[in-house]
Amino acid sequence: MISKIVDSVAAALAGVDDGATVMIGGFGGAGMPTELVEGLIAQGAKGLTIVSNNAGNAEFGLAALLKAGRVRKVICSFPRQADSYVFDALYREGKIELELVPQGNLAERIRAAGAGIGGFFTKVGFGTELAKGKETREINGEMYVFESPIYADFALIKAEQGDRWGNLVYRKAARNFGPVMAMAAKTTVASVHELRELGAIDPEHVITPGIFVQRLVKIPRAATIAAGFKA
Amino acid sequence: MISKIVDSVAAALAGVDDGATVMIGGFGGAGMPTELVEGLIAQGAKGLTIVSNNAGNAEFGLAALLKAGRVRKVICSFPRQADSYVFDALYREGKIELELVPQGNLAERIRAAGAGIGGFFTKVGFGTELAKGKETREINGEMYVFESPIYADFALIKAEQGDRWGNLVYRKAARNFGPVMAMAAKTTVASVHELRELGAIDPEHVITPGIFVQRLVKIPRAATIAAGFKA
Amino acid sequence: MSYTKLNREQLAARVARDIHEGMYVNLGIGLPTLVANHFPANVEVFLQSENGLLGMGAAPAKGNEDFDLVNAGKQPVTLLAGGSFFHSADSFAMMRAGHLDVAVLGAFQVAANGDLANWHTGNPADIPAVGGAMDLAVGAKQTWVMMEHFTKDGVSKLVERCSYPITGVRCVKRIYTDLAVIDIVSDQFVLRETVAGLSAAQLSELSGVSFF
Amino acid sequence: MSYTKLNREQLAARVARDIHEGMYVNLGIGLPTLVANHFPANVEVFLQSENGLLGMGAAPAKGNEDFDLVNAGKQPVTLLAGGSFFHSADSFAMMRAGHLDVAVLGAFQVAANGDLANWHTGNPADIPAVGGAMDLAVGAKQTWVMMEHFTKDGVSKLVERCSYPITGVRCVKRIYTDLAVIDIVSDQFVLRETVAGLSAAQLSELSGVSFF
Numbered sequence: 001m002i003s004k005i006v007d008s009v010a011a012a013l014a015g016v017d018d019g020a021t022v023m024i025g026g027f028g029g030a031g032m033p034t035e036l037v038e039g040l041i042a043q044g045a046k047g048l049t050i051v052s053n054n055a056g057n058a059e060f061g062l063a064a065l066l067k068a069g070r071v072r073k074v075i076c077s078f079p080r081q082a083d084s085y086v087f088d089a090l091y092r093e094g095k096i097e098l099e100l101v102p103q104g105n106l107a108e109r110i111r112a113a114g115a116g117i118g119g120f121f122t123k124v125g126f127g128t129e130l131a132k133g134k135e136t137r138e139i140n141g142e143m144y145v146f147e148s149p150i151y152a153d154f155a156l157i158k159a160e161q162g163d164r165w166g167n168l169v170y171r172k173a174a175r176n177f178g179p180v181m182a183m184a185a186k187t188t189v190a191s192v193h194e195l196r197e198l199g200a201i202d203p204e205h206v207i208t209p210g211i212f213v214q215r216l217v218k219i220p221r222a223a224t225i226a227a228g229f230k231a
Numbered sequence: 232m233i234s235k236i237v238d239s240v241a242a243a244l245a246g247v248d249d250g251a252t253v254m255i256g257g258f259g260g261a262g263m264p265t266e267l268v269e270g271l272i273a274q275g276a277k278g279l280t281i282v283s284n285n286a287g288n289a290e291f292g293l294a295a296l297l298k299a300g301r302v303r304k305v306i307c308s309f310p311r312q313a314d315s316y317v318f319d320a321l322y323r324e325g326k327i328e329l330e331l332v333p334q335g336n337l338a339e340r341i342r343a344a345g346a347g348i349g350g351f352f353t354k355v356g357f358g359t360e361l362a363k364g365k366e367t368r369e370i371n372g373e374m375y376v377f378e379s380p381i382y383a384d385f386a387l388i389k390a391e392q393g394d395r396w397g398n399l400v401y402r403k404a405a406r407n408f409g410p411v412m413a414m415a416a417k418t419t420v421a422s423v424h425e426l427r428e429l430g431a432i433d434p435e436h437v438i439t440p441g442i443f444v445q446r447l448v449k450i451p452r453a454a455t456i457a458a459g460f461k462a
Numbered sequence: 463m464s465y466t467k468l469n470r471e472q473l474a475a476r477v478a479r480d481i482h483e484g485m486y487v488n489l490g491i492g493l494p495t496l497v498a499n500h501f502p503a504n505v506e507v508f509l510q511s512e513n514g515l516l517g518m519g520a521a522p523a524k525g526n527e528d529f530d531l532v533n534a535g536k537q538p539v540t541l542l543a544g545g546s547f548f549h550s551a552d553s554f555a556m557m558r559a560g561h562l563d564v565a566v567l568g569a570f571q572v573a574a575n576g577d578l579a580n581w582h583t584g585n586p587a588d589i590p591a592v593g594g595a596m597d598l599a600v601g602a603k604q605t606w607v608m609m610e611h612f613t614k615d616g617v618s619k620l621v622e623r624c625s626y627p628i629t630g631v632r633c634v635k636r637i638y639t640d641l642a643v644i645d646i647v648s649d650q651f652v653l654r655e656t657v658a659g660l661s662a663a664q665l666s667e668l669s670g671v672s673f674f
Numbered sequence: 675m676s677y678t679k680l681n682r683e684q685l686a687a688r689v690a691r692d693i694h695e696g697m698y699v700n701l702g703i704g705l706p707t708l709v710a711n712h713f714p715a716n717v718e719v720f721l722q723s724e725n726g727l728l729g730m731g732a733a734p735a736k737g738n739e740d741f742d743l744v745n746a747g748k749q750p751v752t753l754l755a756g757g758s759f760f761h762s763a764d765s766f767a768m769m770r771a772g773h774l775d776v777a778v779l780g781a782f783q784v785a786a787n788g789d790l791a792n793w794h795t796g797n798p799a800d801i802p803a804v805g806g807a808m809d810l811a812v813g814a815k816q817t818w819v820m821m822e823h824f825t826k827d828g829v830s831k832l833v834e835r836c837s838y839p840i841t842g843v844r845c846v847k848r849i850y851t852d853l854a855v856i857d858i859v860s861d862q863f864v865l866r867e868t869v870a871g872l873s874a875a876q877l878s879e880l881s882g883v884s885f886f
Contacts, residue, residue, distance in 0.1 A: 002696045002718045027513040027550075028536040029529055053550075080591035088589050100590050103512060104554030104597035108346070111551040115339070115763075116770035116813060118352035118370040123600045124558060127631035129582070130592065139349040139379075143631070148370075165720075165729070165756040169435065172530040172547055173513050179549040183767060199755025204400065205436050206758035207549070209728045211698050211720065211773050233484045233506045258725040258762075259748040260741055284762075311803035319801050331802050334724060335766030335809035342763040346551075347558035347601055354812045355770060358843035360794070361804065374843070396508075396517070396544040403742040403759055404725050410761040414555060430543025437546035438761070440516045442486050442508065442561050 003164040005195060005216050009039035012189045012217040016045040016154055019072075023110065023150075023181040024052040024062060025157035028081075031174035033158035033191045034061040035219045040156070046070045051110070051150055053103060053177060055079035055087040066090060075150065077103035100130060105147050107180055113149035114183025114212075121146055155185035158219075159208070162192035163199075166213030167206045175207065182212040189214070193221040234395040236426060236447050240270035243420045243448040247276040247385055250303075254341065254381075254412040255283040255293060256388035259312075262405035264389035264422045265292045266450045271387070277301045282341070282381055284334060284408060286310035286318040297321060306381065308334035331361060336378050338411055344380035345414025345443075352377055386416035389450075390439070393423035394430075397444030398437045406438065413443040420445070424452040465659035467611075467640040475500040477566060477608050477638045481507055485563040488512065488598055491535040494566040494608050510562060512594040514553045517545025534594065557594065558601035565602035567595065569609045569637075571624045574671060575649040576634040578607065579626035592629075599630030611639035611669070618669040620644070620651060641665060650674045677871035679823075679852040687712040689778060689820050689850045693719055697775040700724065700810055703747040706778040706820050722774060724806040726765045729757025746806065769806065770813035777814035779807065781821045781849075783836045786883060787861040788846040790819065791838035804841075811842030823851035823881070830881040832856070832863060853877060862886045 006012050013036065016022065022040070026032030040048075041064055048071050055074050056063030063086040065071060074096060079087050090096040101109070102124050112120055121144035125131040135146040157178040159168040168190055170178055182188040190213050237243050244267065247253065253271070257263030271279075272295055279302050286305050287294030294317040296302060305327060310318050321327040332340070333355050343351055352375035356362040366377035388409040390399040399421055401409055413419040421444050468476065470493065478500035481487055486508045489497050498520070501507050509518040511533045518533060519540035527538035541547075548556075556562065571579040578599050581592045599605055609619055620637070637644040642665055643654040653662050653673040666673050680688065682705065690712035693699055698720045701709050710732070713719050721730040723745045730745060731752035739750035753759075760768075768774065783791040790811050793804045811817055821831055832849070849856040854877055855866040865874050865885040878885050 001716070028532065030513070030532055030536075031530075078591040078593040080589040084589070091589055092587070098590075100592055102592050102596040103550070103594040104558050104601070107550040107554045108348070108558075111767075112351070114771055115767035116353065116355075116772070117339070118354070118368070118373070118375040120343070120351040121349035122347065122558070123349070124347075124596050126600070127628060128596060129627045130596065137349070142349075144349040163756060165718075167756065167758055170547075172435075172528065172541075173511070173515055173532055174530040175547055176514050176550045176553075180551045183771070183773075203729075203753055203758045204403075206760075209758040209760060209768070210756070211722070211728060211768060232504070259744065261725070261744055261748075262742075309803040309805040311801040315801070322801055323799070329802075331804055333804050333808040334762070334806040335770050335813070338762040338766045339770075342555075345559055346555035347560070353770070355808050357812070358840060359808060360839045361808065394544060398544065398546055401759075403740065403753070404723070404727055404744055405742040406759055407726050407762045407765075411763045414559070414561075434517075434541055434546045437548075440546040440548060440556070441544070442510070442516060442556060 004166045004214060005164050009035055009217055010043065012036065012215045013039045013043045015187065016040065016043055018045050019047045020045060020153040021049040021051065021151065023152040023155040023185055024050060025176065025178040025181055027053050027173065027176040031158050031176045031178055032061060033156045036156040036189060036191050037061045037065055041065050041068050041070070047072045049073040049075065051075045051152060053077050053106065054081060055084055057081055058083045059086060063087065066096065071096060073097035073099065075099040075101060077101055077106050102130060107177065109147055109150040110184045111180045113151040114180060117149060119146055119148045150184065152185040153187065155181040155188040157181055157188065157190050159190050159192045161194045161196050161201060162190055162216045163196045163201055165198060166210030166216060167201050168192065168208040168213060169201055169205060170207055179208050182208045187214045188212055190216050191219040192216055193219065235397045235445060236395050240266055240448055241274065243267065243446045244270045244274045246418070247271065247274055249276050250278045251276060251384040252280040252282065252382065254383040254386040254416055255281060256407065256409040256412055258284050258404065258407040262389050262407045262409055263292060264387045267387040267420060267422050268292045268296055272296055272299050272301070278303045280304040280306065282306045282383060284308055284337065285312060286315055288312055289314045290317060294318065297327065302327060304328035304330065306330040306332060308332055308337050333361060338408065340378055340381040341415045342411045344382040345411060348380060350377055350379045381415065383416040384418065386412040386419040388412055388419065388421050390421050390423045392425045392427050392432060393421055393447045394427045394432055396429060397441030397447060398432050399423065399439040399444060400432055400436060401438055410439050413439050418445045419443055421447050422450040423447055424450065465657050468657060470496055473608065473638060473640050477606070481564065483507065486510060486561065488557065488562050488565045488602065490565065490567040490598065492568045494568060495535065497566060510556060512553055512557060514548050514550060515541060515545065517542040554597055557597050560601065560603050562602040564604050564606055565598040566606045566608050567598060569607045569619060570626050571619050571621050572607050572634050572637055573621050573624045574651050576632040576646045577624045578629045578634050579624040581629045582627045584627050595629050599633045604635045605633045607634050607637045609639055611641040618671065620669045620671045622671060677869050680869060682708060685820065685850060685852050693776065695719065698722060698773065700769065700774050700777045700814065702777065702779040702810065704780045706780060707747065709778060722768060724765055724769060726760050726762060727753060727757065729754040766809055769809050772813065772815050774814040776816050776818055777810040778818045778820050779810060781819045781831060782838045783831050783833050784819050784846050784849055785833050785836045786863050788844040788858045789836045790841045790846050791836040793841045794839045796839050807841050811845045816847045817845045819846050819849045821851055823853040830883065832881045832883045834883060
């Protein structure tokens with residue numbers, strides 16, 4: 001009997017090596033697997049490349065990982081936030097590398113890795129600083145930029161429900177990067193608020209099929225409510 | 232109040248011009264919008280390019296459209312079937328053009344059109360007859376082939392339920408090409424077995440958001456059961 | 463003659479007037495967000511949010527916030543009946559392939575050729591952040607800019623050529639400011655309307671650019 | 675010595691022996707489909723079908739067919755508890771990016787360098803059809819071939835170089851036939867086992883290829 005459920009965050013994060021590329025889901029707080037990121041601090045891996053839409057808030061989660069000096073490089077679309085002072089300081093001091101990527105290119109490059117695409121042409125970014133040095137091509141009279149897939153060793157994502165085969169459903173706008181990151185990483189770790197019996201999730205409603213998930217760990221919802229969860 | 236629901240197949244197919252590119256959903260019979268294809272015969276457009284996984288069975292649906300001489304070219308992955316004799320004869324007589332595409336390239340090229348991708352590199356097909364004359368590139372030590380998006384004027388797809396904003400859910404393996412074709416066509420026409428009130432489809436369960444659908448028409452299920460529908 | 467600038471809500475109402483029932487629209491962070499308050503009741507406009515929502519509704523009542531249901535600015539919102547959720551790659555597919563009728567974006571500068579600058583001041587000390595701005599700028603059927611005509615220092619945001627790093631090349635179709643509505647046609651600013659009491663000549667002089 | 679070929683079910687059982695619990699597997703149309711009948715009860719193997727199923731189960735009882743629930747060969751199947759449905763682009767993403775552990779495919783020919791031919795005879799009179807064959811051949815972590823060792827005319831399907839149009843370049847890792855199990859290592863056939871009574875030398879002579 002196959003079960004991908006592990007019983008601790010520590011077990012879920014076993015094997016993250018120094019220098020690994022780690023994707024972290026979420027758009028701001030929605031979908032951010034805060035407990036897994038905190039587990040990564042405890043786990044100890046350093047020299048990490050982090051792929052995430054943002055670069056952390058205040059001093060918890062991703063910001064705490066940055067503050068602990070574990071991150072060599074961030075690949076993201078929107079590092080600047082009202083409370084991104086940890087990232088801001090590291091960046092200004094030249095202590096962290098930033099690869100700034102338009103959000104759609106970020107999502108599409110992650111999907112490309114998960115879908116076996118070696119690279120693709122997009123109009124987004126053409127003629128801007130973010131496309132500097134990149135290959136361009138005219139296609140049907142419009143200019144496109146070549147973008148490459150972003151692969152990861154681990155993806156840490158947050159879902160709402162999961163089962164022992166790794167099938168996941170998300171909640172509202174917390175879905176965001178979870179499904180594509182799950183496809184792009186060698187090992188995907190999902191925190192879920194609820195574990196369901198096999199078959200309890202309608203096969204029509206599965207958002208991430210279990211093939212894309214290697215480990216699940218249950219995190220009670222209470223622990224993750226920054227504010228205002230409404231059932 | 233916006234309603235994309237039209238009350239007849241004829242109204243759903245208005246504006247398909249001679250020479251149009253028309254995508255038709257389905258994998259064999261599952262997800263094939265048979266009534267819409269028959270409506271296309273009645274509608275009269277000719278010189279069509281059809282994009283579909285198969286090339287018709289016996290003498291109904293797509294095969295009937297071919298038999299009526301309306302199709303100039305078929306872009307598909309698997310034209311040969313036990314009962315694809317209409318296509319087979321046209322092909323042998325040189326009366327129809329075939330662009331044979333590996334099924335995954337077909338799905339990905341259709342998605343590319345719907346996602347604003349100007350083209351992409353895939354390993355699939357490299358070194359084979361189906362990649363002859365196509366651009367190739369070595370990426371990380373592996374050989375890739377460049378593939379271009381497939382756009383369409385119309386997509387004819389079959390879904391299970393829909394609402395007046397065009398949100399769709401599918402049924403089991405009848406989902407197949409519907410969601411990506413809906414994204415790739417200027418005008419997507421969906422036949423649905425059931426019309427739901429707005430909000431009756433859970434927003435977490437919507438597979439095709441209404442933005443990708445321009446017209447819906449209700450087709451009672453009974454009419455489409457070739458065999459063996461099980462509720 | 464004297465004239466009065468539109469205030470933020472008046473400007474939002476002006477933009478809303480050009481958004482018709484059935485249009486799919488993305489309202490950028492900041493000023494454009496206000497446009498949502500000015501659609502007439504019962505007119506169905508479909509608002510998309512880059513983080514995976516279609517059919518976005520108004521802000522929830524105080525105490526009813528759900529932080530899994532936020533907009534691109536991470537503010538709590540609601541979802542209308544008929545709305546849907548999807549993942550980021552699907553959301554940006556929607557934004558990048560011309561499925562949205564209009565994207566309304568803020569701007570630092572707009573050039574006569576339609577170049578848009580709205581993501582970075584170019585100051586090396588500033589932390590750069592782009593989010594979905596570049597995707598929206600080139601992906602929507604039409605990109606509209608909604609901005610104050612002048613910076614806080616009184617410098618025109620309409621320019622012959624952007625000095626700030628650009629967000630997209632020749633992507634802006636129409637500009638709504640607190641003084642005027644301007645189209646971009648064939649690499650030129652074409653003045654469509656001004657606030658009462660402001661002549662085209664005056665606006666041209668104030669802006670330091672030519673209108674056609 | 676004399677030997678006996680494996681029959682189709684024996685061959686399927688032999689392939690099934692190498693598929694372990696927890697593996698994600700796509701069984702191609704035709705002969706490979708039989709492998710599904712030979713997994714021990716209670717061993718969870720995940721079967722994927724290109725038309726958008728994961729967790730495919732056995733054929734339904736007669737009278738319970740659902741023609742919205744078919745496999746790649748358009749035959750009615752069932753879905754196990756824990757299975758899921760998805761669209762074609764997602765299904766092929768799964769197939770093309772190494773998410774499947776094994777694809778088991780039929781073949782016309784396999785060459786010593788791992789080239790596979792299984793989609794087209796090359797006869798201009800034949801209607802070509804490729805389906806998902808090329809995607810599976812290069813997309814799975816491992817591509818295994820399952821075939822009869824000889825054509826109906828007694829010609830070896832193991833060849834030094836494919837004469838039929840190929841499906842994928844250097845993509846086959848292992849071959850199961852009714853006579854032998856053969857790996858492909860460094861562009862060479864490496865014989866792993868033969869049916870009882872058949873020597874390596876005999877098989878090499880019969881096949882017209884060298885084994886290492």
